[in-house]
Amino acid sequence: MSGTSEMKQDKTLYFILIGVIVAAGISQGMLLPVLAIFLERMGVSSGMNGMNAAALYIGSFGMTLAAERILGKVGFKKLIAAGLVLVMLSLMVFPLFPSVGLWFVLRILVGVGDSALHYASQLWVLMMSTSRNRGRSISIYGMSYGLGFSMGPLGINLLNFGNHVPFFGLAVLFAVLLVIVLIRMPDVRPERQASGDAPGRGRYMKSYALAWYALLPAFLYGYMEAGINSNFPVYGLRSGFSLEQISSLLPFVGIGGLLLQLPLGIWSDRFGRKKILMTAGITGGVCFMLIPFAGTSYWPVLILLTIAGGMVGSFFSLGLAYAADILPRTLLPAANVVAAFHFNIGSILGPNVGGAAMQTGWISGVFIVMGLLYILFACSSLWFKRGSNPG
Template identity: 55%
Template sequence: MHYFILISVIIVAGASQGLLLPLLTVMLEHQGVSSDLNGLNATMLYIGIFSTLFFIEKLLKRLGFKRLLVYALTLITCVLLLFPVFKGIWVWFALRFLVGVGDSALHYASQLWVMTTSTEQNRGRTLSFYGMSYGIGFSIGPLGMNLLHFGEWAPFVAIALLCLVVLAAVVFILPNYQVMGAKNDGPALEKRYLRSFQWAWFALLPAFLYGYTEASMNSSFPIYALRIGLDQEWISFLLPFFGIGGLILQLPLGMLSDRIGRKKVLMGAGLLGGIAFLVLPVFGANAWAILVLFMVAGGMLGSFYSLGLAFAADVLPRAYLPSANVVATFIFSIGSIVAPNLAGLGMQHISISSMFWLLGAFFIAFSFLGVFYKRSCRVEPIQAEAAISEPM
């Protein structure tokens, strides 16, 4: 029961991100906001995520999983209801920042719990199911744009109500698990952050690529679609198929990584996903071709974050996992912050298709980098009780 409540938290977190990014982008585009300023506004979500990295590990150890999840869900729910009240890009800068803070807390707590309670034999499958849950929410989110027919407030109220339902389950059912080893769990934090990336850089880079892809697709694709002549309804219809592709292949790729190794799966998926992105602009405004390529790219790349975390847990000692999670979130945030600005500038000054050219190049380059990565640290077995304890 506790695990499924955690999964519901992730579904709602994915739905809020999946809705807000394209919804606010489309609303600002209709207001005549330029693509580069629109992209800058979208980055505030990820700047909010980034800002939590300086205290989130200590905060989780102090509050425990339940209280951190409660505070984060409460913050997100309140902010969602403020979007239709305080309209305009400048207020939305602050509101998007606060949503990012809440989302970061939700993801950090839930990811660490799943990582530390899984074994090496089932880690790919377990984290893939976690990724599938986020993908379900992220795929459902853009469909909320269709509620705009009832008023600009309708999509925000709908997702806020979902947050309230999950918040009630967390408050009344979920126990307050505590993180153990808060004081004597390996080297100093700064050294663990550096060593985590030094030892597992190839496993952590997927976090950057996933963040870059997510932000590009949800904040910049709506602009791309509108400017090549697709209707707004097509945007809300097409975006979920990127997530649907990930849902279809998330678990199979995770299970395959348990059998043949996560590095091989990451390299192969990155290569195929990169090719799909490079080919996409060739089909112009052919919505059905875009749909198929979205499913291919999403299928290959939708599990990148979870597979990267699983690979990091394979190659890092137990004491480094909380810090590696912070590093992954940091890299994810960097990719997410860079993406809307880079894509917006590219579409404004180079080519409307430049966002897909860059996405394809990034993933293909990542696949070739895998040839040079070698495991360089000794792995300690990960036991669930070493990281999480029952409530006092």
């Protein structure tokens, strides 16, 4: 990667990237529950509510199709700056025009912007890390996003000061970051693909064939993240929780991820990422399936959400780290794209499957299906036999 030595030595750049990822996490963590509450109050069905939430990930999915090519042409700085601008402008429009159709379009634009931010930053982290510290490095990245995502639902409380306050406040944060990125971030581009590498689609297929198990956690993380944040407010309201209880419970999924993100990353460096992913998947899946049985008991639900979030909150980052262990460095950009595909597919399905389940009257299905998916993932490890290839 041209200019990587400059990037690696510049600690300021590292903290800028961390700030960008925190902001991206806040935007997703806030928009999902806040808009879900607005749509529920507007009388929109839970199924349509979930479909509207999935628009964010449709935009992210579309951006993923072109992310690698765009990054190669414009570089890290311009791609990150464009993502910040797109999200910032979209945030300012949301409260001005309360329209279900327009919100669908705006969510697509936010998804495009957030996808640009994620792709550029997480690829940089992967390329700079080694097999010895990869789990720790990618976990710090994941913690940064998790911190932002867990802070996002707190925007529900800002609605007391006006429906526009959460959106405009976050737009100001993006504006500040944009100025910092334009002033301090070096203009760096990834190296061009070597002539001997597999071309186009072949690179994606090869990375998937070699590391499919390591790329599945991205799907599960997207399913959980989008499903919880868009469906839980509706689940909570229909189960009997108050808005204050919902806004205080939601962050604990992210808080659990923050608490265990770094320990799980370090343990994966020591004991192997496959074992950690299997153990975390089973534990998190069981906790999700127990939530409906806790009813409206606040503390049991809080504890279960925290444990479940702690176990599976590292799935995206640990999966990428595991893929980087297995794959040659030339396939990492392609693997990053495949992981983003999986994340977006999961994020689209999560709100829709949960919303459809609640619409049929199976409210507990939100968590039962989610838990089963994590347990099935752990069991599928029996069919993945490839070893690591550190480097």
